[in-house]
Amino acid sequence: MLNTKIALFAALVGIFLTLTGFASPNIKDNSNLLERxxxxxxxxxNDRYFQTSEQPRIIVKxxxxxxxxxxxxxxxxxxxxFIVVGTKNKKRNVQIYSSKDLHSAFSADVRTNIIRSQSDKLRSNNKKKFNEGLRFVFRACATTIDQRYQYSLDKYDLSSDERAQLSHPHRLALPIALALALVISGLVYFFKNNLNIKR
Structure with a gap:
């Protein structure tokens, strides 16, 4: 009788952990940030990946x-x-890391473009908005893995329009280049005029 109760209790705990995702080695939500x-x-x-011969994984911590x-x-x-989310005193830092065998697919540029494309959402203190950005980051990582192993894309991957966002993320490079061009033009104009006045 006691053994039956213990077995029933263990089964209920197992079902609870499975349904809530806490039993998954692919999720470690120490900061309680992830929405259902x-x-x-x-x-x-990750369940789909488990069915492939390579069995890649994306772990979110x-x-x-x-x-x-x-x-x-x-x-x-x-x-x-790994998609690692660091949080402290309303500050957020999201980073992507990969094992050595995936370094070529997840170069520094690829990782930066993925995170930069969602920078506003990832910095948000609004849990819903933050999770939207995090889901995009996860899906972008999944799409990169699927392309690396030539898996067919599925509903969890980025659409072609979303992939285009990664090719042209929000960058400050153009505004900075324009500002520098204006400053240089201004300096050239200033020095030309001063030289003409002195002559």
Whole structure:
């Protein structure tokens, strides 16, 4: 009788953990930032990956710090991408890390473009808005993995329009270049006029 009760209790705990996603090694939400929709996306895409021969993974972690976000023992992982969210005193820092075998797919430019494309949402203190940005980041990582292993794209991947956002993320480069051009033109004009006056 006691053994039956213990087994029933263990089964209920197992079902609870599975349904809430806490049992998944792909989600470590220490800061309690992830919405249910975000957790479902992470679990569903990783379940699909589990059915492939390569079995890549995307692990999403939230931690209560904004510095030193590199996952422990990253060099020991294979076919794994980490999306790490650091949060402290309303500050947020989102970083993407990959195992060595995925470095070519997740170059510094690729990682920067993914995060920069959602920078406004990822900095937001609004949980819903933040999760929208995080889901985009996750889907962008999934799309990159799917392209790397030549998997067919599915409903969890970015659309062609969304992929175009990554090619042309919000950048300050153009405004800065224009401002520099104006400053240089102004200086050239100023020095030309001063030289003419002195003559």
């Amino acid at each position: 929709e975000t957790s479902k996306l992470i679990l569903a895409k 939230t931690v209560n710090q904004v510095d030193h976000l590199t996952p422990a023992k990253l060099n020991k992982y294979k076919r794994t991408v």
